[in-house]
Amino acid sequence: MYLYVNGEIVHREEARISPFDHGFMYGLGAFETFRTYNGHPFLLDDHLARLNNSLAEMNIRLSLQREEVVKIVHQLLQANGLKDAYVRLNVSAGIGDIGLQTDGYVAPVVIVYMKPLPSTISMEKVCTVLKTRRNSPEGKERWKSHHYLNNILGKREIGNDPRVEGIFLNEQGFVTEGIVSNLFWVKDGIVYTPSIDTGALNGITRQFVLSLLTTLQIRYEEGLYRLSALEAADELFLTNSIQEIVPVVRLHDRCYVGKEGAVTKQLKEYYERYVTHLWTRHELIERVD
Numbered sequence: 001m002y003l004y005v006n007g008e009i010v011h012r013e014e015a016r017i018s019p020f021d022h023g024f025m026y027g028l029g030a031f032e033t034f035r036t037y038n039g040h041p042f043l044l045d046d047h048l049a050r051l052n053n054s055l056a057e058m059n060i061r062l063s064l065q066r067e068e069v070v071k072i073v074h075q076l077l078q079a080n081g082l083k084d085a086y087v088r089l090n091v092s093a094g095i096g097d098i099g100l101q102t103d104g105y106v107a108p109v110v111i112v113y114m115k116p117l118p119s120t121i122s123m124e125k126v127c128t129v130l131k132t133r134r135n136s137p138e139g140k141e142r143w144k145s146h147h148y149l150n151n152i153l154g155k156r157e158i159g160n161d162p163r164v165e166g167i168f169l170n171e172q173g174f175v176t177e178g179i180v181s182n183l184f185w186v187k188d189g190i191v192y193t194p195s196i197d198t199g200a201l202n203g204i205t206r207q208f209v210l211s212l213l214t215t216l217q218i219r220y221e222e223g224l225y226r227l228s229a230l231e232a233a234d235e236l237f238l239t240n241s242i243q244e245i246v247p248v249v250r251l252h253d254r255c256y257v258g259k260e261g262a263v264t265k266q267l268k269e270y271y272e273r274y275v276t277h278l279w280t281r282h283e284l285i286e287r288v289d
Helices: 044-057 066-080 149-158 204-215 227-231 262-274 281-287
Strands: 002-005 008-011 029-037 085-092 109-116 125-129 164-169 175-178 182-187 190-194 220-223 235-240 244-251
Touching: 002 066, 008 066, 029 044, 044 066, 044 085, 044 204, 066 085, 066 109, 125 235, 149 164, 164 244, 175 190, 175 227, 182 204, 182 227, 190 204, 204 220, 204 235, 204 244, 204 262, 204 281, 235 262, 244 262
Parallel strands: 125 164, 125 244, 190 220
Antiparallel strands: 002 008, 002 109, 029 085, 085 109, 164 175, 175 182, 182 190, 182 235, 235 244
16 A cells, blocks of 8 residues: 655555654654545544644644645545545654654654555444543543553453444543544433543544534533443444444443434434535534435
8 A cells, every 4th residue: 555754655665754753752643534435535624623733732833734635635545546545644743852852843744544444344333341441631632642552452452353342431430432432322312422521532523423413403412421321321322433423232231222223323324425525514504404
């Protein structure tokens, strides 16, 4: 496969970064993952807004715009012979001396990875509650940064079965999120999801689903919830930008309706309407019938 590295399209075997890159040395970097649908990068504006905010927080002097990223993505789609793809847009701080740097990073490294969509994307999943607790964000909120050990420890607990997702609780015992997903459930027609105050990532698909619920006039609540709330739910589903909306059929010994859930089915139906043309969730108000 081919990828983009600071202005060049190169084969994966030829890609190089400096060992003095502070993204490698100190974890100063951020990324976004998204899908293309027939060449369209779904919700790209929302991904870029979050990425640019996280770069500003890390004092990385770069703000990426839609036009330049679309150009790169289309070049990579052509080079890799793809229309529907998994894309990771990564910005690393760039080269610095050994030691912690307080000045801004003015020469970051931009890498865009691409690969075919995994064949193991599941229609439904089984969940398990992790022993590993979700750690607190290292800054004022959680970004998609290079700090990923917490997620890796969670993944080691559940293994490599793509049909299984692990659910984090935080140190206070509140339900937080999945290893690579946000968490939603339905009880008596109301949709619930953990607040980002739990330490959860404010996922782009999470934000899109909340906007979709508002537009469809489906009531939802964000808050602090114990595991018992999930166990009493009528429907349970996960969201992320690659797997979209994924129904859950079981959490330990508690079974759910999975893809037959009325709210889950409705959200999936509307989600699929927009993947080939929406740039941001803010367009929803104008487009939902």
